[in-house]
Amino acid sequence: MDKRTKFTLSEEEIPRYWYNIQADLPEPLPPVLHPGTGNPITPDDLAPLFPMELIKQEVSTERWIEIPEEVRDIYKLWRPTTLYRAHRLEKFLDTPAKIFYKYEGSSPPGSHKPNTAVAQAYYNKMEGIKRIATETGAGQWGSALSFGGACFDLEIKVYMVRISYDQKPYRRVMMETWGAKCVPSPSNETKAGRDMLAKDPDCPGSLGLAISEAVEDAVSRDDTHYALGSVLNHVMLHQTVNGLEAKKLMEKLDVYPDIIIGCIGGGSNFAGLFFPFVKDKIDGTKPDLRIINVEPASCPTLTKGPYAYDFGDAAGLTPLIKMYTLGHGFIPPPVHAGGLRYHGMAPLICHLYRLGFVEARAEHQLATFQAGITFARTEGIISAPEANHAIKAVIDEALKCKESGESKTILLAHSGHGHVDMAAYDAYLSGKLHDYEYPREMVEEALAQLPKV
């Protein structure tokens, strides 16, 4: 095995095509029905928001879709991104596992999001659109689209949820530096915003309201469209540029991952990395490949439980391992049982989950920050809190390898750096996130189910 830390491709090797998983699904995605008519939606239904090329990509079943030269040219500002071998993390964990991570934090906005922001800006420009409206929470997507708009001289209008607008000045300043116009939502600029302000002038806003404002803005002007940074099929498609690079790099190293791990919000960064690999699982060439989606949750595990012996998995089949745990009998309350329950999840990922090609796991934020700090102190990168969820799962899998003595190859989708998230690290480091106590009775209930050793 190569002792090197960084593996890169040349600019010439940036993929020329995105990979469309819809060509290889064993069962097609169920059609989306129009809420008014009950019939499958048509391209015209979406035309007020998106350019026709993107609507075509949304439903296309062509396997390879060409990346326009203009988009590849801009990708060259940061692509191909580097594949790292996490030698220092491996050593720290004392694991025989080989850990690789594909790092998307080197893009100008610091995450995977410009892979689609640049593409979406391009197709809008080609269709003669002058403005794009969008919504953003704390500003990750808003800043990526602002960068995309700057690349193609488009005006970007961002409706930023007011609570974040007031608390997070830096991402707003990033957006403005790239030339975007960012207003707090609810704003006075749309009817949805004005109605809300009339009811509650101090309304802190919500993502739902910001989406309504951005869509209203796009529908009410002929020169304006709307853009979404995750969930939709065309967004997943654009992100596959990353997975294709990773696959090429690993082929050069003559390694293939046993486990691929990534965090999921709407699902785009991880889909982008694993789609080109899950193809091999679907066609039967890599039946044992495991793909683990990690989502945020608060089912307490390592950090809050008492120190005890427990079974390592829910079925109680693996050997007893020593860990902090709430017991293998801990069952989350029924409202939120089951994986991939997040409302805004990409239909393509939900579909693959239902078909059994990918797994899901939930991690609590305290444990994810702990993992992020371990990663920063070994690999150096201060990761976005989202990426910390995946890092936590990677560490767990690497420790399982230590127990079993297996030398598995783990590939982590690292979606971005956390330089604009220092407030979250501050909350963790200053102990603020530790202040609350898990209800005693639930700990005791879980403890009662631990095996006696």
Added chain:
Amino acid sequence: MEKYDHLEIRCPRLGGEVTFFYCRRERNNLPCPHIIDCWEMYFPVEKYLSSKLSREEWDRCFNQAPKNKVMTLIELIEAAKNQKQVPD
């Protein structure tokens, strides 16, 4: 101010810090659908909310199937088109 309102957490949807006060009023003064998932480890949030919400409010928050994103967008397009025809 209610008992838990000052507690702070990182919201996985917004990507930033919010208080429990925000979460319990996120949707037009009703709780965010993820509130139980996010807060259950800190205090018995399910019990707390069930004592505060009516049966109908509870169902509206937690017992509705999530909508597909494209469907949500189409509903918003229709709403915006209607507004365009009737300016305020």
